Amino acid sequence: MATMQDVALRAGVSPKTVSRVFNEDPHVLPGTRSRVEDAMRELNYVPNVLARTFRAGRSSSIGVAVPDLVDPFFASVVRAVESVCSLTGITTLVTSIGDDPARERPVLESLLRSQLRGLILAPVSEDQSWLSQWAEHTPIVFVDRAPVGLGADTLVEDDRLGAYLATDHLLGHGHTRIGFVADTTHPPSTRRRLEGYRAALADKGVSFDEHLVAEEANGRQRAAAEVDRLWRDPEPPTAVFSSNARVTMDLIPALRGRNVALVGFGDFQMADQLSPPVTVVRQDPVELGRLAATRALARFADSDGRHEPATVLPVSLVLRESCGCAASG
Numbered sequence: 540m541a542t543m544q545d546v547a548l549r550a551g552v553s554p555k556t557v558s559r560v561f562n563e564d565p566h567v568l569p570g571t572r573s574r575v576e577d578a579m580r581e582l583n584y585v586p587n588v589l590a591r592t593f594r595a596g597r598s599s600s601i602g603v604a605v606p607d608l609v610d611p612f613f614a615s616v617v618r619a620v621e622s623v624c625s626l627t628g629i630t631t632l633v634t635s636i637g638d639d640p641a642r643e644r645p646v647l648e649s650l651l652r653s654q655l656r657g658l659i660l661a662p663v664s665e666d667q668s669w670l671s672q673w674a675e676h677t678p679i680v681f682v683d684r685a686p687v688g689l690g691a692d693t694l695v696e697d698d699r700l701g702a703y704l705a706t707d708h709l710l711g712h713g714h715t716r717i718g719f720v721a722d723t724t725h726p727p728s729t730r731r732r733l734e735g736y737r738a739a740l741a742d743k744g745v746s747f748d749e750h751l752v753a754e755e756a757n758g759r760q761r762a763a764a765e766v767d768r769l770w771r772d773p774e775p776p777t778a779v780f781s782s783n784a785r786v787t788m789d790l791i792p793a794l795r796g797r798n799v800a801l802v803g804f805g806d807f808q809m810a811d812q813l814s815p816p817v818t819v820v821r822q823d824p825v826e827l828g829r830l831a832a833t834r835a836l837a838r839f840a841d842s843d844g845r846h847e848p849a850t851v852l853p854v855s856l857v858l859r860e861s862c863g864c865a866a867s868g
Contacts, residue, residue: 542584556842568793589798602650602658603633610785611807612824619828638723640664658836678838680831684727692834693849698728701820702735703853705802709778710743712863718776720768722786733783762789787813801861815860822854
């Protein structure tokens with residue numbers, strides 16, 4: 540197996556530079572980064588963290604804590620983390636926090652007592668400052684939501700832009716009564732997506748109507764209840780923007796027969812096979828999970844105490860038919 544010294548020799552740099560490239564240090568010159576990355580690929584290099592783990596008495600596991608393991612987005616993140624970790628013989632310990640902020644601390648403390656090599660976390664509470672004592676010796680990488688009260692590596696999607704693109708597209712189809720439907724398990728993401736929704740309305744001169752916002756669509760029954768409430772309005776929506784894939788799946792039965800346009804944030808299995816196929820804001824949870832696992836392992840192997848600015852992953856609008864677009868092909 541290739542070592543960091545082998546990569547450094549092949550690229551003509553120091554081992555420290557190899558470490559900085561692996562940690563995605565933004566101050567590495569592009570040419571140097573390219574040479575090191577080429578050497579890593581050529582030598583099939585992975586960081587040797589096993590020796591450090593043995594000396595430190597740590598388990599050979601990475602912890603992953605997300606709000607909902609059934610959610611297609613978080614399920615994909617977990618699978619990607621597992622794929623990266625398995626390449627180095629590292630197992631993953633996965634847990635679901637749920638949507639109750641009070642559960643976050645006891646669930647995470649139980650996980651962290653396992654002496655993890657690192658923790659990948661999508662938080663649900665409004666304060667993560669208590670994690671600072673753990674972060675001193677356990678790398679913590681946040682995904683989907685940034686921490687509050689704690690400096691840490693963070694990987695998020697461009698929620699605001701995605702919601703803006705979705706809402707703007709519906710406005711382009713002539714809709715001015717657009718419902719915004721969310722649940723309570725994604726509060727930080729939901730806030731950013733609501734901002735994007737409101738910004739798109741404002742840019743088109745459409746007034747924001749709080750009666751069109753539904754934020755309690757947890758599960759099919761509550762999603763159906765929120766839809767019924769929206770349609771009791773004298774001017775019900777003619778389009779709906781769903782704030783995440785789980786909500787979209789719960790909304791589809793409730794919207795059947797209502798002749799309403801739909802765009803969802805987040806793709807999901809069979810979305811393109813439904814009738815009509817669902818237009819979505821496509822995220823890349825696999826890349827998010829891959830980057831998070833790579834960052835956590837790199838921090839464990841060579842932590843210098845610094846944290847990079849939050850990495851924002853791009854999103855894109857995938858047009859199908861549920862928004863009112865004609866069938867492709």
